[in-house]
Amino acid sequence: MTSILASDTTIELIYLAATALFILALKLMGSPKTARHGVWAGEAGMVLAVAGTLLHHGIDYKWVAISLVLGTIIGIPLGLVQMTAVPQRTALSHAFGALCVTLVGTAEFYLRAPAVPPLMMAVLSLEVILGSLTFTGSLMAAGKLQEVLPQRPITYKGQNFVNLAVLASAIAVAAYLVVHPDRTGLFPVLIGVPLLFGVLMIVPIGGADMPTVISLLNSYAGLSAAAMGFVLDSKLLIVAGALDGASGFILSVNMSKAMNRSFSNVLFGAFGQEHAAGAAGAEQTRPVRSATPEEAAAILSAANKVVIVPGYGMAVAQAQHKVRELYDTLSKRGVDVKFAIHPVAGRMPGHMNVLLAEADIPYDKLLDMEEINPEFPQTDVALVIGANDVTNPAARSDPSSPIYGMPILDVDKARTCMVIKRSMSPGFAGIDNPLYYLDKTLMLFGDAKQFVGAIVRELTGAHG
Amino acid sequence: MKADLITSLYVFMLAAFIGFEVIRRISPLLHTPLMSLTNALDAIAVVGAIILAGEGKSRLAILLGSIAIVAATSNIVGGFLITDRMLKMFKSSRPQKP
Numbered sequence: 001m002t003s004i005l006a007s008d009t010t011i012e013l014i015y016l017a018a019t020a021l022f023i024l025a026l027k028l029m030g031s032p033k034t035a036r037h038g039v040w041a042g043e044a045g046m047v048l049a050v051a052g053t054l055l056h057h058g059i060d061y062k063w064v065a066i067s068l069v070l071g072t073i074i075g076i077p078l079g080l081v082q083m084t085a086v087p088q089r090t091a092l093s094h095a096f097g098a099l100c101v102t103l104v105g106t107a108e109f110y111l112r113a114p115a116v117p118p119l120m121m122a123v124l125s126l127e128v129i130l131g132s133l134t135f136t137g138s139l140m141a142a143g144k145l146q147e148v149l150p151q152r153p154i155t156y157k158g159q160n161f162v163n164l165a166v167l168a169s170a171i172a173v174a175a176y177l178v179v180h181p182d183r184t185g186l187f188p189v190l191i192g193v194p195l196l197f198g199v200l201m202i203v204p205i206g207g208a209d210m211p212t213v214i215s216l217l218n219s220y221a222g223l224s225a226a227a228m229g230f231v232l233d234s235k236l237l238i239v240a241g242a243l244d245g246a247s248g249f250i251l252s253v254n255m256s257k258a259m260n261r262s263f264s265n266v267l268f269g270a271f272g273q274e275h276a277a278g279a280a281g282a283e284q285t286r287p288v289r290s291a292t293p294e295e296a297a298a299i300l301s302a303a304n305k306v307v308i309v310p311g312y313g314m315a316v317a318q319a320q321h322k323v324r325e326l327y328d329t330l331s332k333r334g335v336d337v338k339f340a341i342h343p344v345a346g347r348m349p350g351h352m353n354v355l356l357a358e359a360d361i362p363y364d365k366l367l368d369m370e371e372i373n374p375e376f377p378q379t380d381v382a383l384v385i386g387a388n389d390v391t392n393p394a395a396r397s398d399p400s401s402p403i404y405g406m407p408i409l410d411v412d413k414a415r416t417c418m419v420i421k422r423s424m425s426p427g428f429a430g431i432d433n434p435l436y437y438l439d440k441t442l443m444l445f446g447d448a449k450q451f452v453g454a455i456v457r458e459l460t461g462a463h464g
Numbered sequence: 465m466k467a468d469l470i471t472s473l474y475v476f477m478l479a480a481f482i483g484f485e486v487i488r489r490i491s492p493l494l495h496t497p498l499m500s501l502t503n504a505l506d507a508i509a510v511v512g513a514i515i516l517a518g519e520g521k522s523r524l525a526i527l528l529g530s531i532a533i534v535a536a537t538s539n540i541v542g543g544f545l546i547t548d549r550m551l552k553m554f555k556s557s558r559p560q561k562p
Contacts, residue, residue: 015511022505026486029498032554039548042505046540053511059518067517067530071537078538079545086496089546093503093539100532100539104512107528111521119469218499225509230472232512238472239479244506246483251495343492350495354550362557368492 014052015236021045022240026247032363049236083358084315087347088145091214094221095138101224102131102191108231114182121181123230125174129194130224133167136198138217144202145210145347153206166197207347208389212255214348219248251349258343258369260395260406288424291442293451296418297458299442303380303416305336307372309409310352311345313386317448320359323385325456327361333459338365340372340382340409342390373410382414385448388421392433402431417441420451497550504543510536 021041028038054061081089105128109116116124143149170193177186205213226241228234256262291299300306308327314320330337339361345352353366367375376382384391387409394401395408411417412435419436421443435441444451490498513536517529 018508022508023482023486025501025505026483026490026498029494029501030486030489030491032491032494032551032556035494035497035551035554036548039501039544039551042501043544046504046508046544049508049511050514053514054518056515056518059514060520061518063517063520063526063530064514064533067513067533068537071534072541074534075538075541075543076545078542079549081546083550086500086546086550089542090496090499090503093500093543096535096539097503097506097509100507100509100513100536103528103532103535104509104516107516107522107525110524123469214499218502222502222506225506226476228509228512230469230476232515233468233472234512235472235475237508237512238476240505240508242476242479243483243487244502246480247487247498247502250484250487251499254492254495341492348496349499350492350497353493354496354553357550357553357555360553360555363493363554364556364558366493 011052011055014048014055015234018045018049018052019236019239021048022243026243083354085146086354087210087214087351088142090348091138091142091145091217094214094217095135095142097221098131098134098138098224101221101228102128102135104228105131105231106187106191109187110184113184113187116181118178118181120231121178122174123227125177125190127224127227127231128191129170129174130220130227131194132191133194133198133201134217134220134224136195137202137213138198138221140199140202141205141210141213141217144205144207151207153204153209155204159200159204163197163200166193166200170194170197208344209259210347211344211349211351212252212259212261215248215251215255217248219245219252222246222248254343255349258407260403286437288436288443289439289441290445291418293444293454293458296442296444296451297455299416299418300330300335300381300383300455301333301459303330303335305338305375305379306330306381306383307338307340307376307379307411307414309340309342309382309384309387309391309411310356311342311385311387311390312347312352313388314448315346315352315355315386317386319385319448319452320355320361322449322452322456323356324359324361326452326459327365329456329459338367338372338375340411341366341368342387342409343369345387345390369407369409376410376413379414380416382411382417384411384417384419385452386420388433389431391419391435392431394431394434398434411435412438412440415440418444420444420446420448422447493554494551497547500543500547500550504540504547507536507539507543510540 022045025038025042028034144151173190222241222244226238229237327337341352391409391411393412395403395406513529513532516525520526
């Protein structure tokens with residue numbers, strides 16, 4: 001190895017270029033037109049950084065090469081999962097990222113012990129605490145999303161107290177190690193306790209809160225990587241971790257706003273509990289108007305402007321391709337069709353957009369809540385497919401409702417509202433939806449995929 | 465160490481500000497690919513793992529470093545792959561500008 005190539009300055013300059021490419025990658029993600037270039041910039045940065053690292057003096061390539069190959073073999077199938085499985089894949093990758101950080105932190109500790117300077121020990125503790133709680137927390141989240149673990153929130157009395165006590169004891173151990181870094185026997189505790197906390201943190205969380213949780217774990221994973229950057233004095237890692245942490249933080253705040261939860265609620269993971277009791281005994285006997293596919297097709301074909309409101313139920317029913325057919329058929333007839341996407345429609349931020357893009361629905365027809373809400377009063381038909389709470393007008397008008405204050409899609413302001421739903425049973429949060437009893441609302445009872453298919457057949461049949 | 469730490473804190477602070485400003489502008493449309501991408505970028509932690517496993521200062525370092533490389537590499541490969549697959553699907557209804 002020539003000394004110029006492997007000199008520390010050269011490597012640092014390579015890292016600097018990689019850092020710039022990473023920031024550029026995120027900037028290019030700003031628009032769907034340039035987003036793929038962003039991926040390429042990120043890849044270029046990554047290749048540069050890894051190549052630069054391999055130039056370091058005295059690197060024995062044997063285990064490094066084997067591990068790189070093995071990681072690639074595992075990574076490829078994880079990059080090829082179904083789009084509906086992206087949330088659990090993302091949670092799993094947070095776990096892997098956190099695992100990497102925790103293992104490196106552990107090795108660094110034992111290499112430096114017993115003489116670890118206090119400041120270093122503090123940062124190292126932060127790294128392994130964040131890393132290990134993110135590791136088990138993300139595995140739990142992935143398990144819940146994949147439905148190998150029960151999705152139902154599990155709560156008990158004093159849960160918050162127990163969780164905070166566990167976290168506090170981890171911090172206490174860290175503080176003790178900062179003063180007495182020679183007590184290496186305590187280090188496994190510093191990892192074990194946050195591992196336990198990660199599990200406890202996710203136990204009380206239900207499926208509907210997953211978008212917030214994934215974002216939060218994203219943020220933790222980023223911060224733990226940044227802490228690792230401090231330990232290794234790697235500016236590249238600090239920047240990448242800070243970017244990831246900031247991204248996860250912004251998404252968590254977005255999601256908590258969309259779920260009507262206070263941010264401190266999210267920060268301490270103490271969500272998912274206050275629902276349930278709400279409107280359990282609500283009257284189910286009020287009259288509703290229902291319609292057949294023929295009637296629905298007739299109303300849709302007479303409309304000028306239709307807004308489709310998809311929810312996660314649409315993806316569960318695998319109805320997105322039928323919805324695309326409906327979009328095509330109506331568009332061909334000159335009907336203006338748009339999609340209204342609530343921030344928490346799906347199991348992670350932006351998930352619904354990906355599912356609709358996969359069904360070939362153009363992205364400029366996918367509008368987020370703030371863009372579409374002013375358009376509902378001019379909309380002839382709002383067609384709700386598999387969404388419930390995000391269309392509940394009680395969130396605007398009824399202070400006694402458990403979801404009061406949650407931002408919703410104003411479908412009740414459209415001239416006609418159609419809701420495809422299996423039955424009148426209340427949704428995920430168990431809250432009755434007054435939308436269904438309005439005079440302008442037509443309930444379309446049935447499976448989303450079959451019902452939309454029937455509407456499409458009706459429309460194309462009538463056409464010729 | 466102390467001077468390094470202060471410099472590092474400056475870097476962290478500036479990067480966090482850049483992150484907030486850049487990511488705030490990204491439309492919710494792309495939030496899922498965004499998270500996949502930041503996840504892949506975050507796996508840059510692999511550089512630390514490579515040095516750990518490559519320098520081989522102890523058996524433990526080689527073992528933990530190697531596992532860490534596997535975990536991070538799978539995030540890099542899988543993360544970039546799925547981000548690109550998702551972004552390929554996003555198409556506009558308007559014809560491409562020449």
